[in-house]
Amino acid sequence: MLSASARFTDDMPLRAGTLHAAVLRSPHAHAEIVSIDTTAAEAREGVVAVLTGADVKDVTTPFLIVVKEPMDQWCLAVDRVRFTGEAVAVVVAQDRYIAEDAVDDIAVVYKPLPAVISPLDAAKDGAPLVHEAVGRNVVSVREFTYGDPDRAFAEADHHVDLTIDYPRNSQTPLEGYVVVADYNRQDGVYDILSNFQGPFTVHPVMARALCVPGSRLRMRTAPFSGGGFGVKQAIFPYVVMCAVAARKVGRPVKWVEDRLEHLTAAIAAPNRVVRVEAAATKDGRVTALRYDQLDDYGAYLRPPMPGPLYRQHGVMTGPYDIPNMAITNRLVMTNKTPSGMVRGFGGPQSFYALERVMHRVAEVAGLDRLEVIRKNLVPADAFPYRACGGALLDSGNYQKAVDIAVGKGKLAALMKRRDAARKEGRLYGIGMAAVSDPAQSNMGYLSTIQTAEERKKSGHKGGNISFATVNMEPLGAISVTADSIPQGQGHATVLAQIVADQLGVPPDRITVNTEHDTHKDPWSIATGNYSCRFSSATAVACHKAAVEIRAKLARIAAQRLNVKAADIDFADGMVFARNNPGNALKLHRVAGVAHWQPGELPEGMEPGMRATGVWAPPELEPPNDQDQINTSLTYGFVFDFCGVEIDRDTGQVRIDKYVTMHDSGTILNPLLKDGQTYGAFAWGVGCALMEEFVYGPKGEFLSGTFADYLPPTIHEVPEPELYHLETPTTLTPLGAKGGAEGNVMSTPVCLANAVCDALGLENINLPMTPAKISALIHGEEPARPDTSTDKAGAGADRSRALTGQGSHTVPAAPEQVWAALIDADRLAAVIPGCHELELVGENEYRALVTLGVGPVSGRFKARVKLSDMKPPDAVTLSGDLAGPLGASSGSGRVRLTGVAGGTRVDYDYEVEITGRVAAIGGRMLDGAAGVVINQFFRRLTKRIHGADKTGDAGQLPFWRRLARKLGFGG
Amino acid sequence: MKPKPFDYVRAETLDEALDALARHGADARILAGGQSQVAMLNFRLIETEVLIDITRIEALDYIRIENGALEIGAATRQSDLKDWPGLAEKVPMLHAALPFIGHVQTRNRGTVCGSIAHSDPSSELPLCLAVLEGEVVLRSKRAERTLKAADFQLEMLTTARAPDEMITAVRFPLGDASAGHAFDEMNRRRGDFAIVSLAAVARQDSVRLGVGGVAGTPKVRNWSELRTGDIDEALNAFAWELGGHDDIHGTARYRRELVRRLGRQVIEEARSCRR
Amino acid sequence: MPQIGRNERVRVSLTLDGKKVSGLAEPRMLLSDFLRQQLSAGAVHVGCEHGVCGACTIRVDGRAVRSCLMFAVQAQGCDIETAAGLAGEDGELDALQKAFRKNHALQCGYCTPGILMSVTSFLDSNPDAGEDELKDMLGGHLCRCTGYVGIMRAVLEYAAARRA
Structure with missing residues (x-):
């Protein structure tokens, strides 16, 4: 990769004649598609085709979903859009530039509908419905009881109750989605090259949508992927979109997602509202947990959603021995981007709630926080431990891990540091968190969403199958293929190391190819790169294959060296008798026998030197009748503590020290494992302090650039102190557990606990932005001095709808001002950038306007309506705008008062702006709205002033003009 | 995202740039460092018929002291100003402000005058210009004029520059010895x-x-x-x-x-x- | 004074990693697209196209800049360097690349070529840069995989080796 010859999907060679796609996306969170006019786009030179929902409906079926509810999703919107950024049409053209030009040519008429954004609002009766056919937004509710939580709560000394509102975020890989689709008419095969990362449970979903058997959907991947983090699972609607387009145009179609598209419409981890309660004894022993979880999946339920709500189900008690638990899981739909797989997969949300409540238990009980953690951890002698939710924690020594971290990480010194800082009046806090780090998901975990009865009917699901193949050529070259679809975690390095260890050759002698081709490589529904699946799955399959090759080589060598196969060893490219190393053969000679001398092979041995390891751990059983489920194969352990200082003036959180302790079982490669930890930590810091997909109240998306959605830079991410304990798992031959997700779950809550400690808060939600902290620490604002001039809107922190008010004095009588406002020609002259204005109904106009601020401007179709008219005192102007830059609607009340020297025009307005300009220019929207409205009044002033001079105003009595305009004579 | 189409003019002298501006007026935009403008063109927030590239006009690439002010030409990069040896002494405010502007990779291309022309409400250089009461030198084929910061900066992203004018230089008064910045x-x-x-x-x-x-x-x-x-x-x-x-x-x-x-x-x- | 109409495709000639090359571009073609699509410069990665992520960073006449914020026609006659030019003809990695490998300073590798260009450019003009300055330079790049730990280690090691 460093030699810069890395080949990512976008670098792969294209078949001659490949066309390029660009997608038109909805500026509205919820709207009916009244019409789509693609004529101009199709007529543009270089454009080959434009596809809309109608084309898609002809040749595909809606995507299969997990919940049996009528929530159809197609790869392009059909009849209705349900989130800002939803794909509405796709242009296929000779290059991307032209395709984007043509996207701007497409005219869509939308009828905006009420949108529902907050999950709590969506769950209320009478909320606007995201899917009318379902009849409600909460599309799945399940209640679970383990042990006797009610009794535990009744008997508890302490009852802690918190509500968490976990935000939307994503690890946003630097490489976006890339799809190249081709369709071969002869054999009816769709051939797809993409950076899809699995799980291949989605393969049948795509094939079914395309109405072909799975064998006719060939999915291939490139050698490298520019980051996945789960996110590249959700490429699948675009795979289908490009496949349909390629079939229509008869040529390959390539689509490269850009950053605005990715942030707006790719995916987000579901935001979740959790009420979490803990029952505890006086001495801090937690006896029961109660979760009420409302997980927000956005506008569509894309498989494998609602994974995050169930992915940690068996281990919702974390690393603790808590015997009783009640869980209510509710799945809600809103008008936001569909949720999907993101690193941690429900873990950050789950463990945020758990570790916040554990922190509170200590506070409420008046106990030391570390002691409460220690007291509740699963005891070292209790393994294998079956958690009440069903997780089988096979091994560990959590107390020892905590001791090591506290000792080596010098917690006592940190406590002193905090005390010293506080003495100086500084805001300093310490946070802690302990989490389970689950790896290799049970493919049946999602069936927990069904009742036991339903599961019986549909068949029990479980397991997680992985494949890897080791091949030795006649001259001894060794190659490996596997089903892990890596995204940069260094899987190839580890696989080479595993095989090298077995065969006694240096790892650099082994060629690993992790490209995948469903037509040629073994795969299962579990294939892919997610849920820390590699170390306990693919690596094990590879180990099994290498062991098989080794055994085969040993048998051949034993025959020739006249020793027992058990006495054969491998080192330095030689195969030899362990007790007599001089009795040896070159490794490649031994391999050669299997190719050249099949007749001389030991009895019963098959010729050739290729083995495919298959690994399907038996512990991944389907959920049982009590709804217990072992959601993962292995469960690592992470314990973190940290010190943070908060700037009293700016509210900024600075991480002073961060210690993280991991027990991931046997570490296969320390450098790679630590790399995963550092990366997970960085994203954890981002989630804690910076990253959030922000929506306005009407679903306008406001985080469309990397200057609005903020991945941290090196300045914001300190280097954590990292400690290890290795307690090998007994469940896999390599002893490794997963280790790449821990800190995305532990770090956000560890930092939140520290901030709560610093500020004495009961609770806080993420991200902990400076503005949010400032509002918490700065108390009541110093009063506005009487002497300061009044400034519009300055007093109130508004909701995100843009509102404003103002006042101008126009040097004309109120009647003249009124006349200008209600006369079409004059209004045309006053509206900034108005090209055309026509009266389309009583006091209703349609206009073409160019609006903007400074160089930023765009053409919009506008509708303006005057209502609530009280001539010449007041009028309400309302209307909407639509254009390639976005859409806007709003209204303003204008009041005219005669004053000395003319008329004082007072106005207040409320506008919503959505679409591209809101996603990119959020920083300036508020000001820009004010500028445009000011332009209007400045022009009004100028116009009336100018008109007075030329004498063309007030020629006709105002009332006659009005009457004429309204169509009754004059 | 990719920009909309435009014609491109590479001016090699100031006169060529002014000629092109005179010809195209409001249909043209000056392209200097482009660190804000190209991003906005990519997003299609800005569209223009003509881009006039002034980055190769050598005569506009200078930093000099003249009449008690530090004058910076329109093709001068922010990095060059930041690395100019006399800056801390001559205009300490700029010395303090420049490290806050974007990153070294954007300062390597972004120009001082371009930032002032763009007039982003959050930008550092327009703020320095305003607080130091600097001046903007505007040239057109018609004339040259000099505006005080307060007269130049009108609104968000909006300045008093006429469509056929371009900024050829900005001037920051030299810091006087008695002042702290x-x-x-x-x-x-x-x-x-x-x-x-x-x-x-x-x-x-x-x-x-x-x-x-x-x-x-x-x-x-x-x-x-x-x-x-x-x-x-x-x-x-x-x-x-x-x-x-x-x-x-x-x-x-x-x-x-x-x-x-x-x-x-x-x-x-x-x-x-x-x- | 070169003037190019919007639909004209003109030949842009430049030096790419020491070799004279050329390709066709219309005025609006971004330099990043031109290098990738016309000149097969696979070491230029496109991550945001608005100048924030740094993945497309290259050296133009020695300076590290974002290639997504330049047009191809602006690069006429320029000396362009990408990370592909670092390794030797025989594929042997240069010292900076070796330091990246040794310190596991990359995972997916998407941000890496841009960072390499910033590092070499910055150290060429600031050979004595300390940790804070190097951190400031790296602040112009987003990496989603590594948490920057390996990157910082590699850069410090390389900077020290260059000074030695």
């Missing part, structure tokens, strides 16, 4: 657009404070006499006057809070480094 800004991630930026010049008893990010253009306040005990009150009044606005990075209240709190810090810092 300080610059600071708050953003959520270093190098990002400031939520609030502040620049203070302190003399004997007086203070001049400029604030960016709270209004369409930088706002400047002079206090001819500001006693330490009166700073909080003065800043509170100024903060309320500015008002501020909400966006996803901060509320109006937060912006006022920063004006009060960081305002005090920069004033004190400017006073402490008075020579």
Whole structure:
């Protein structure tokens, strides 16, 4: 990769004649598609085709979903859009530039509908419905009881109750989605090259949508992927979109997602509202947990959603021995981007709630926080431990891990540091968190969403199958293929190391190819790169294959060296008798026998030197009748503590020290494992302090650039102190557990606990932005001095709808001002950038306007309506705008008062702006709205002033003009 | 995203650039460093018929001292100004402010004049221009004129530049020996657009404070006499006057809070480094 | 004074990693797209197209800049360097690349070529840069995989080796 010859999907060679796609996306969170006019786009030179929902409906079926509810999703919107950024049409053209030009040519008429954004609002009766056919937004509710939580709560000394509102975020890989689709008419095969990362449970979903058997959907991947983090699972609607387009145009179609598209419409981890309660004894022993979880999946339920709500189900008690638990899981739909797989997969949300409540238990009980953690951890002698939710924690020594971290990480010194800082009046806090780090998901975990009865009917699901193949050529070259679809975690390095260890050759002698081709490589529904699946799955399959090759080589060598196969060893490219190393053969000679001398092979041995390891751990059983489920194969352990200082003036959180302790079982490669930890930590810091997909109240998306959605830079991410304990798992031959997700779950809550400690808060939600902290620490604002001039809107922190008010004095009588406002020609002259204005109904106009601020401007179709008219005192102007830059609607009340020297025009307005300009220019929207409205009044002033001079105003009595305009004579 | 189509003119001399501007007027835009403009073209927030590239006009690539001011030509990169050896002494405010502008990779291409022409409400250089009472030299085929910062900066992203004019240079008065200067800004991630930026010049008893990010253009306040005990009150009044606005990075209240709190810090810092 | 119409495709000639090359571009073609699509410069990665992520960073006449914020026609006659030019003809990695490998300073590798260009450019003009300055330079790049730990280690090690 460093030699810069890395080949990512976008670098792969294209078949001659490949066309390029660009997608038109909805500026509205919820709207009916009244019409789509693609004529101009199709007529543009270089454009080959434009596809809309109608084309898609002809040749595909809606995507299969997990919940049996009528929530159809197609790869392009059909009849209705349900989130800002939803794909509405796709242009296929000779290059991307032209395709984007043509996207701007497409005219869509939308009828905006009420949108529902907050999950709590969506769950209320009478909320606007995201899917009318379902009849409600909460599309799945399940209640679970383990042990006797009610009794535990009744008997508890302490009852802690918190509500968490976990935000939307994503690890946003630097490489976006890339799809190249081709369709071969002869054999009816769709051939797809993409950076899809699995799980291949989605393969049948795509094939079914395309109405072909799975064998006719060939999915291939490139050698490298520019980051996945789960996110590249959700490429699948675009795979289908490009496949349909390629079939229509008869040529390959390539689509490269850009950053605005990715942030707006790719995916987000579901935001979740959790009420979490803990029952505890006086001495801090937690006896029961109660979760009420409302997980927000956005506008569509894309498989494998609602994974995050169930992915940690068996281990919702974390690393603790808590015997009783009640869980209510509710799945809600809103008008936001569909949720999907993101690193941690429900873990950050789950463990945020758990570790916040554990922190509170200590506070409420008046106990030391570390002691409460220690007291509740699963005891070292209790393994294998079956958690009440069903997780089988096979091994560990959590107390020892905590001791090591506290000792080596010098917690006592940190406590002193905090005390010293506080003495100086500084805001300093310490946070802690302990989490389970689950790896290799049970493919049946999602069936927990069904009742036991339903599961019986549909068949029990479980397991997680992985494949890897080791091949030795006649001259001894060794190659490996596997089903892990890596995204940069260094899987190839580890696989080479595993095989090298077995065969006694240096790892650099082994060629690993992790490209995948469903037509040629073994795969299962579990294939892919997610849920820390590699170390306990693919690596094990590879180990099994290498062991098989080794055994085969040993048998051949034993025959020739006249020793027992058990006495054969491998080192330095030689195969030899362990007790007599001089009795040896070159490794490649031994391999050669299997190719050249099949007749001389030991009895019963098959010729050739290729083995495919298959690994399907038996512990991944389907959920049982009590709804217990072992959601993962292995469960690592992470314990973190940290010190943070908060700037009293700016509210900024600075991480002073961060210690993280991991027990991931046997570490296969320390450098790679630590790399995963550092990366997970960085994203954890981002989630804690910076990253959030922000929506306005009407679903306008406001985080469309990397200057609005903020991945941290090196300045914001300190280097954590990292400690290890290795307690090998007994469940896999390599002893490794997963280790790449821990800190995305532990770090956000560890930092939140520290901030709560610093500020004495009961609770806080993420991200902990400076503005949010400032509002918490700065108390009541110093009063506005009487002497300061009044400034519009300055007093109130508004909701995100843009509102404003103002006042101008126009040097004309109120009647003249009124006349200008209600006369079409004059209004045309006053509206900034108005090209055309026509009266389309009583006091209703349609206009073409160019609006903007400074160089930023765009053409919009506008509708303006005057209502609530009280001539010449007041009028309400309302209307909407639509254009390639976005859409806007709003209204303003204008009041005219005669004053000395003319008329004082007072106005207040409320506008919503959505679409591209809101996603990119959020920083300036508020000001820009004010500028445009000011332009209007400045022009009004100028116009009336100018008109007075030329004498063309007030020629006709105002009332006659009005009457004429309204169509009754004059 | 990719930009809309435009014609491209590479001016090799100032006259060529002015000719092209005279020909195309409002249909043309000057392309200098492009670190804001190209991003906005990519997003199709800006469209233009013609781009006139002035980056190769060597005569506009200079930093010189003239008539008590530091004059910087329109093709001069921000990096070159930052690395100019005399900067800390000649215009200490710019020396303090430049490291806050984007990143070294954007300063390597972004120009000083381009930033001032773009007039982003959160940008550092327009704020420096306003607080130091610098000047902008505008040229067209018709004439040359010089505008004070206050006359040049009209609105958010909007200046007094006529369609056929371009900025050929900006001038920052040289720092006088008796004054102290300080610059600071708050953003959520270093190098990002400031939520609030502040620049203070302190003399004997007086203070001049400029604030960016709270209004369409930088706002400047002079206090001819500001006693330490009166700073909080003065800043509170100024903060309320500015008002501020909400966006996803901060509320109006937060912006006022920063004006009060960081305002005090920069004033004190400017006073402490008075020579 | 060169003037190019919007639909004209003109030949842009430049030096790419020491070799004279050329390709066709219309005025609006971004330099990043031109290098990738016309000149097969696979070491230029496109991550955001608005100048924030740094993945497309290259050296133009020695300076590290974002290639997504330049047009191809602006690069006429320029000396362009990408990370592909670092390794030797025989594929042997240069010292900076070796330091990246040794310190596991990359995972997916998407941000890496841009960072390499910033590092070499910065150290060429600031050979004595300390940790804070190097951190400031790296602040112009987003990496989603590594948490920057390996990157910082590699850069410090390389900077020290260059000074030695």
